[in-house]
Amino acid sequence: MLRREARLRREYLYRKAREEAQRAAYERKEKVRRALEENRLIPTELRREALALHGSLEFDDAGGEGVTNHVDDEYRWAGVEDPKVMITTSRDPSSRLKMFAKELKLVFPGAQRINRGRHEVGALVRACKANGVTDLIVIHEHRGTPVGFIVSHLPFGPTAYFTLCNVLMRHDIPDLGTVSEAKPHLIIHGFSSRLGKRVSDILRYLFPVPKEDSHRVITFANQNDYISFRHHVYRKTNHRNVELTEVGPRFELKYERDVAECRYHAQDPPDHLPEGTKRGGRGSHMERAVSCLFSHL
Numbered sequence: 001m002l003r004r005e006a007r008l009r010r011e012y013l014y015r016k017a018r019e020e021a022q023r024a025a026y027e028r029k030e031k032v033r034r035a036l037e038e039n040r041l042i043p044t045e046l047r048r049e050a051l052a053l054h055g056s057l058e059f060d061d062a063g064g065e066g067v068t069n070h071v072d073d074e075y076r077w078a079g080v081e082d083p084k085v086m087i088t089t090s091r092d093p094s095s096r097l098k099m100f101a102k103e104l105k106l107v108f109p110g111a112q113r114i115n116r117g118r119h120e121v122g123a124l125v126r127a128c129k130a131n132g133v134t135d136l137i138v139i140h141e142h143r144g145t146p147v148g149f150i151v152s153h154l155p156f157g158p159t160a161y162f163t164l165c166n167v168l169m170r171h172d173i174p175d176l177g178t179v180s181e182a183k184p185h186l187i188i189h190g191f192s193s194r195l196g197k198r199v200s201d202i203l204r205y206l207f208p209v210p211k212e213d214s215h216r217v218i219t220f221a222n223q224n225d226y227i228s229f230r231h232h233v234y235r236k237t238n239h240r241n242v243e244l245t246e247v248g249p250r251f252e253l254k255y256e257r258d259v260a261e262c263r264y265h266a267q268d269p270p271d272h273l274p275e276g277t278k279r280g281g282r283g284s285h286m287e288r289a290v291s292c293l294f295s296h297l
Helices: 002-037 050-057 070-074 095-107 121-130 194-204 285-294
Strands: 085-089 135-142 145-153 159-168 185-189 216-223 226-236 242-246 250-259
Touching: 002 050, 085 095, 085 121, 095 135, 095 145, 121 135, 145 194, 185 194, 194 216
Parallel strands: 085 135, 185 216
Antiparallel strands: 135 145, 145 159, 159 250, 216 226, 226 242, 226 250
16 A cells, blocks of 8 residues: 555656646747747747747647646546545534534535544545545634634645634524435536636535435635635425525635645654554554445445
């Protein structure tokens, strides 16, 4: 397992190292192509290699979207396989944070929640990788109020950090409806920029592909860099009208930063593991705990 993780990581870093050269070559060819189409002079810095660049243009796919990169590989199985989401908290969580973690477990279909205990984040990541978990969510608090929401896509990222605000639990919402276990339809609004596309991918790929007859709707609406999360179920009262019922929770997310890759090495020496997570022939205690949670799926 350690050799496989190390090999996959080397291949991933090698692909990232080649991206810049491929992107630079693609941009040079695009400059030559635009100059020829608009009947303009070719830029001075490209005149020596213009013939070679023009010859390579014949083999480019006109329907492509440019040079692919490691971002394209991060979610290559999205829609093919359902995500496996693991939710945990910071150490020594309050009762309110535990309740919020339980409600988030209801939001993501098939998600599992694990007690943090004394385990380090590195041990959690290794255990999730060993059991095929696709996304790890860690929530933080300040004096009993949830304030941090970290999403890490495994095995190589991205890892995004969001600030939580205006958190409203299910029991705080009046006229609360019943939570459906169906796979939800998603409404993604206001993510038009390149960074917005990146953030929307991180959020929407936490959910599996829904069925057409699902009556559950989850909304991520971006306005002034604040992402509003709403969770509803609906029913048709007649052929024209639809009745929405909020089932909670309700909160706002503010995107802070994106770590391009997970920096927890699977080849770290066993001395870096906390007590009780030492590797053996049957795997660590944390790996066995994660495996038990997903064994019934």
